[in-house]
Amino acid sequence: MTAALRRLWRSVGFRLAFYYGLLVAITMLAALAIVYMQTVGVLQQRMVRQVAASMQQLMVRYDARGADGVAGEIANALSDGRNSDNEIYLLTDREGRKLAGNLDQMPSQAPDAGDGVHRRVVRTGQTVIAYLVMRPLADGGLLVVGHDLRDQESIESLVASASAAAGIVAVLLLIGGTFVFRQELERSVGAVRRTAARIAEGELQERVEPSGEEDEFALLEHDINAMLDRIQSLMDGVRHVSNTIAHNLRTPLTRVLVRLHAVEAGLDAGDPQREAVSTAIRELEELAVVFEKLLQIAEVEAGARRQQFAPVALHVIADDVAELYEAVAELRGIALLREPADMAVALGDRDLLAGAAANLLDNALKYAGTGATVRIGTHTVDGRAQLFVQDDGPGIPQAEHERIGVRFHRLDRSVPGHGLGLASVLAVVALHGGRLDFADAKPGLRACIDLPMADG
Structure with missing residues (x-):
């Protein structure tokens, strides 16, 4: 229950409705308190004055004519x-016998130095709460003058009912306000949230649709769109520079490689320059691979191959990739296991997904170490198709998980590579509307490509 309340309180709409309902309740209760104090206070003061005046008048009558005069005055007052x-x-007389009045019996407690007190008394057969002033008389008798408080109790009951009604109104405002405020917030903030979600999925061209209003949310939408335009401009600039460099250098690099191969072919096997030329060729070929990977990532991020999507069997890709790397795993002393086949079909580009799976398996074989076990498999979870690669090697520190997939970032630079393999995997997965998850396999690392399943 506490967790549910915490989730409810995290809702801005609920908090606004709660504060609004609380403010209304406080306002209504304050108004009722003022009415109560003004009404009941005036009645109380008038009642106290009337009782005091009556008591004073009767005491004067007692001093002048004794108990008989007081009894006659009481009879007149009750009959007027x-x-x-x-x-x-x-x-009453000194023995407590009733001489006059409308009380059926003596009040339950003794008089309190002549001050007014509230007592429960029996009056003409009814038990009521009354305000009483009691005075002992010189002859040993007792004179009691008071006022029935039922009218005041009625007013207090009315105020209590009104307070309860105010509470009910506040609760209704809370319930209705929560719905109204959440709808209004969803209308105003929903477009921003949906746009942010699409941008997070890689659709960087998305913008918040203007609401047409002129409120604070409209200003926020305008500022967010301006920020997104600037971010896309900067990213396009960086991507353009990277792609231009890759495109413009690939052709002259290919020409240099062709000429170096020609030079190498013309040198004798024992010529010392042949080794230098061979080293230069290997370095340039590595550089050509880097350019090729950068161009592939650029092509994927541009979404140019999205139109070629079709249902792809991930379990078949896992079979093919496992078979392709079986010899490599054996050469490195690693046990490559294909997990029991679980059919998983996603919508996508088979070549791109196969390349992504090959990259994950290649990384696992590189970093797992001799004697390790690498597993590849597929399964479906909650309507999602997943392909995973898991090893029991040294794994990756938790602090490095956030940097996985950053271009040119390499955890172990002693292992050959360029730091672009996982970057291309991330680009492919983003193009397919999926995600790439990494988890500690204890020991080792588990990498999982999670994709939406193909319809049907």
Whole structure:
């Protein structure tokens, strides 16, 4: 329950609705409190004055005519029709016998130095709460003057009902406000979130569709679109420079290789220059491979091959790649195992996905080490097609996981490579709307290509 409340509280719409409902409830309760204090306070003060005046008048009558005069005055007060429903009188003698008044019996507690007190009394057969002032008389009797508090209780009950109604209104505002605010926020923020999600998937041309309003969210949409335009401009510039360099250098590099091969062919086997030429050829061929990989990544990121997508059986790709690298694994003293086949079909480009799987397996064979075991397999999880490669080698430190796939980044520079293999895998996976996950296999590393399954 606590976790559910925390998730609910994280909703901006819920918090706004809660604060709004709380503000309304506080406002209504404050207004009711003012009305209550003004109404009940005035009634209380008037009642206290009336009781005090009546008590004073009766005491004067007692001083002038004794208990008989007080009894007659009480009888007149109860029969004059003015406030008779609320007035309370009681006159007793020294033995506690009732001489006059409308109380059925003596109040339950003794008088408190003449100050007003609230007591539960029986009046004409009904038990009521009353405000009483009690005075002992010179002859040993007791004079009680009071006021029925039922009218005040009615007002308090009315205020309590109104407070409960205010609470219900606040809850309704909270429920309705949560729905309304969330709808409004989703309308305003939803476009931003959807655009951000598409951009995260590699659709860098996406922009937030203007809402047509002139509020703060419209300004935010404008600023985000301006930021995205600037980011895309910078990325296009970097990509253009990289691609231009690769394109423009590939042709002269090929020409140099052709000429060096011709020079190498014209040199004798024992000529010392032949070794130098052979070394230069190997270095230039490595450079040509780098350019080729950069161009391949650029082509994938541009999405030029998306139109060629068709259902691709990942389990068949896993079989082919495992068979292709079986000899390499044997040569390096590594056990290459094909996990039990689990059919997994994704929508994509078979050649690109096969190249991505080959890159993952090639990396595992490079870094797992002699005597290691490398596994390749496929399966489906929650409607997703997955191809994984797992080894029990030294693995990769957790801190390095975020840098996996960065161009030219290599964890172990003693192993031959260019740091572009995983970058191309990431580009291929992004083109297919999937993700590349890495996890600690304890020991070793597990790399998994996760793709949407093909329909049907």
